[in-house]
Amino acid sequence: MTAEAAFSRLLAAARGLYDATPALQGFQDWPNDLRWANRAHVPQPATAEIAAQCPKCCPASQALADALPDVFDRAEWRVTYTADEVGQDFIDRYGYFELYGPSGMYHSDQARAYVGFWGAGLVYPEHRHQAEEIYYICGGSALFDTEGQPQRRVGPGDWHEHAANQRHAMRTEDQALLTFVLWRGAGMAGLPEIAT
Numbered sequence: 646m647t648a649e650a651a652f653s654r655l656l657a658a659a660r661g662l663y664d665a666t667p668a669l670q671g672f673q674d675w676p677n678d679l680r681w682a683n684r685a686h687v688p689q690p691a692t693a694e695i696a697a698q699c700p701k702c703c704p705a706s707q708a709l710a711d712a713l714p715d716v717f718d719r720a721e722w723r724v725t726y727t728a729d730e731v732g733q734d735f736i737d738r739y740g741y742f743e744l745y746g747p748s749g750m751y752h753s754d755q756a757r758a759y760v761g762f763w764g765a766g767l768v769y770p771e772h773r774h775q776a777e778e779i780y781y782i783c784g785g786s787a788l789f790d791t792e793g794q795p796q797r798r799v800g801p802g803d804w805h806e807h808a809a810n811q812r813h814a815m816r817t818e819d820q821a822l823l824t825f826v827l828w829r830g831a832g833m834a835g836l837p838e839i840a841t
């Protein structure tokens with residue numbers, strides 16, 4: 646299987662999740678300018694953990710989870726943070742890639758989507774970014790601490806949104822967490838940064 650074929654299957658699964666989820670549809674239109682970007686593979690240690698711990702997913706995202714193993718060794722994995730910011734254990738057991746977007750596996754100038762994984766028992770420190778964001782929880786659960794809101798537990802098939810520049814932190818519980826995340830608005834092509 647080529648990388649493009651593996652990602653084509655994953656993209657179709659993501660589209661299936663999107664089509665089944667009004668919250669995602671309301672957040673952002675599915676882009677109509679997608680083109681395969683042929684980005685080079687960047688490995689990430691967490692892929693072994695993802696393969697071992699990929700959580701049981703909600704029915705709408707099971708096809709996405711099933712398509713992941715074929716892209717593990719083909720994705721341009723990103724970490725973004727340093728061990729000083731989030732700790733080495735976090736770096737070793739977390740990873741994400743941009744499925745589509747300004748620098749995605751598929752290029753789009755209209756929209757941005759990530760697939761992100763966190764191992765069990767990780768604390769994602771408070772951070773922020775200009776873009777608005779929706780986390781869809783495919784599998785596992787997390788406690789979200791969002792500026793101005795009570796702490797919220799979010800599990801499979803549910804979602805959580807962040808406004809522009811709203812500070813947020815997250816911790817995973819006793820299972821790994823698999824997410825599908827969309828960004829929109831100003832700063833869509835930017836990066837998150839740890840809040841100071």
Ligand code: ZN
Pocket residue numbers: 773774778807813837
């Ligand atoms: Zn965020």
